[in-house]
Amino acid sequence: MARWSMVIDLDKCVACQGCSIACRFENNTPIVSPEEAELGREMLWNEVFPLRAEEGDIASEQSRFLTRPCMHCENPPCVKVCPVQATFIGDEGIVHQNYARCIGCRFCTVACPYGVRYFNWYAPSWEEGLEQHLNPDRVMGNGDLEGPAIRPRGVVEKCTYCIHRLHKARARAEAEGREIRSGEYVPACVQTCTGKARFFGDLEDPNSIVSQLSQERRAFRLLEEAGTRPKTIYLEEG
């Protein structure tokens, strides 16, 4: 069974925000009003932001930026607190979010130490005509609704590693009677990355690019001390 993982090389990332917006158009995240945005309620599953300088940093130091999708933890705190199993870790390590089951209690948004869970305070809407560009893909099941499906008001959403793309790639592979190929399934942010800073693949496969990079000296995970064991792995600058 695959264990999907993303590696982000901060040395190659140029903070262009291509990932944020590729994600928006792939996953149908709504635009919130300027007033809501001012409250920090933008629905960008993969936000890019400047890192605030720590106390004691020397003034001449260069600025740094971080790009932050869901960490898809192996030990995800959000899953533990969800009272209805709307969020759960799948067999392939992806932390799912089932909108059909979410009751909007927001325990998960509080539990997540990375702040990558987003709550729909309002019903999403797209102004006159903009709804035409919505991605028609959705992951459906009996009592299950995931992926780019439009979320109603009152549910939590988050990065899914573009799970619908996994379904697509798998369906294609099955139709052709073969295994899914390396590189056949990548999330939208990885595909669009201008600095080619993002890598995606299977951690179980020792030859995959993510396995190789995760062994690098520069590799680290956000808030490693929290014991969440993220599968989104970063490579340090420099």
Place this chain on the structure above:
Amino acid sequence: MMNETLSRRKFLRLSAGVMGSAAVMSTAPRLLNRLASDPQSAVWLETSTNERIVPTVCSMCPSGCGMLARIADGNLVKMEGSPMHPINVGALCPKGQAAPELLYNPDRLTGPMRRTGERGAGQWEPISWDEAIQTVADKLNELRQAGHPERAALLYGETRGQMRGFLKRFMEAVGSPNAVSHDSLNIEAAKLGIYLTQGIYDLPAYDLENSNYVLSFGASLLEAGRTPQRTVSGLSYMHRGRANRGKVVTFDPREGVSGAKSDEWISIKPGTDAALALAMCNVIIKTGRFDSDFVHNYAFGFQDFKDDDGKDHKGFKNFVLENFDPRRVEQITGVPATTISRIAGEFAGNRPSVAIVPAKGGLLNGGFGGVATAMAVHCLNALVGSLETPGGVQIQRYPDCPDWPELPADSAAEAGREAERIDGAGTVFPVGRYAYQAVADRALDGYPVEAMFLYDANPVYETPGGQKFIQAFEKIPFIVSFATFMDESAEYADLALPEPTFLERWQDDYIEGLGYPGVALRQPVLEPLHDTMNTGDFLLQVAQKMGGPVAQAMPWDSFEALLKDRLQNVGTDWETLTELGVWITPGYRFARRGSEKWINEVVGADRRRAPRDGRFDFFSRELSCILGDLSDDELAALNPGASGDALYLPHQEDVIYEGGEKEFPFVLNVVTLMSLGPHSYNANLPTLQEISGMVVGERWGSWVEMNPETAAELGLQNKQQVWVESPFGKVQTKLRLVKNIHRDVVALPHNQGHKAIGRWAKDRGVNGLEIMNPASELFTGLASFTNTRVKVYAA
């Protein structure tokens, strides 16, 4: 592969088996755990019933990235980077990703319109395209019959490929020399810098992939610049794509993302980049680490020399040694002499190295000082022998297109074409090729303009002090805008003739920034949404309607037919080009120094008057020829920032600021952001608005950046409202304190403060260009982006 169909039925069939198992599961007692225990088999994918992928080219910024448009059930739902396009190789920045919001934007113009009320009052009536064509053709014929076709003028913005030549040809066929590019707002300083030294009137390409060391002067390489995506790809590869890591050093008064992502960012006093580059030349010459073969055998003016009249002239070497000692330049630039020497040593010792001549953004645009700076920076390349070497600076080559057919004999047009240009380029501005923003001043000064066309041009918004265009427009009886949105300039037009977005039209684009030739094709990814017309098609129909020699000069049935005709020799057939969207001839072929190819293509080929002898000019003979025509008084009237030989050598000019330093302590820097980019209409894409201020945590508006120490002295607080006032006006916005900005500079991001365009752009934030010096530089006609001072105080 290009027309992949992924049908819903197929997916349903595929998932039928697993649905069976889901049914069994549903009888299991622990229903709640079903998904958790076996999530993969219980779900399936639904998608559209009909999909296709259409390749095209982005036009949200000048990078010109290849795109693949995903059309699902007839809707454009996603843009991806084209993996075959060499500039972006599958990548796409947020502007390109947000392109569907441009296509489906509710504020687009939906059909041709004629003004009914006062200019600017916003009263319009719909007209038919036939009527529009007839009106324009009648107007142009009227001008031709009156013997004044030169009174028609066209201002155009970002366009490459056939459209640029086509617009010029159309105007020439009518009989006007007045097709004016907006280059004087951005890349012209760099182009002239290369022209006056290397003798090539174009931006060069930089072989970043093979370079070991890159110097960037105030260019905001990764955010603005000519081809940001090209630079991002190159620098990403330099850093991590190969075994030995290259180094990037950025000099800029403002760090920005480009400085942050460089290996070293060095703050510099605004307007002093030339001195810095020349101080590095000083170190390289003093330590003897220059390319001796190049400077002695393939360059002119390195050593002192005698001219034909026996007069002694100062050469670059002694000029630089005498005037640009790093310790002296430390006083000018604020960069420590030790840093200058260290960077110079690293630059010369880690070849191949390149110094990037800034082509947009930063504080180098505008002013002859800007051109002199571009020359100085390019001399660094020459000194280390980086011209036409792997890892160095290359010539941009273009696809092989046939020459445009000879224009038919047409006495009315021929006389018109000889008239003085409306922008004064080549006359009022002796060194300039275009002076876009000066068109307003010239029209107000009495240059008669009877018909004005605006193509991708919004001068009211995008030029310093652009409000002057509103007055200039009052003098022009007939104005046509081809804008896709009702922008600030279109509001004053008589006809608004909307062009479709780049996603709905035929156009080609040359690939720029890699040296080797390539062409990419824009094609309608779906049927145009509104009653729009490609401006190329419109002008072809106008020409036919005009008849006579104008019709003869423009014989193509459609712009698509013109593209087929003109792109027949690029190396592939039309079907392949439309299927792939891009065709390149990879592999840059270097010319050997002094070879015929070198002389014909690489050094000196575009010189109009100085010898095309394959020598790089440290001492600009071309400039000396141009200025040699002027009398001493005429030259003095241009207010040169240097005298004698220094004028023709790369030199440092003191910036002449509008506004005294005491009253106006800060230099105003209007910066282009990666998010909003250069095009006015980007401001009306809500997604780009939402991410626009990522660097400081702002969104949906403007802010002004200031150094926190300076703010503390002025008693100003982060996020408070302030006035930013120059001698030309004032704007109110939010103050943001940014640690990595020079204390003498405040930065105001571009592309907010629109008064038109649409619901998301209008009345949001401020436009820094409104309070900028509206004057044009006297030598070149470049816009003055660099010499406005401001004061900042609490609102």
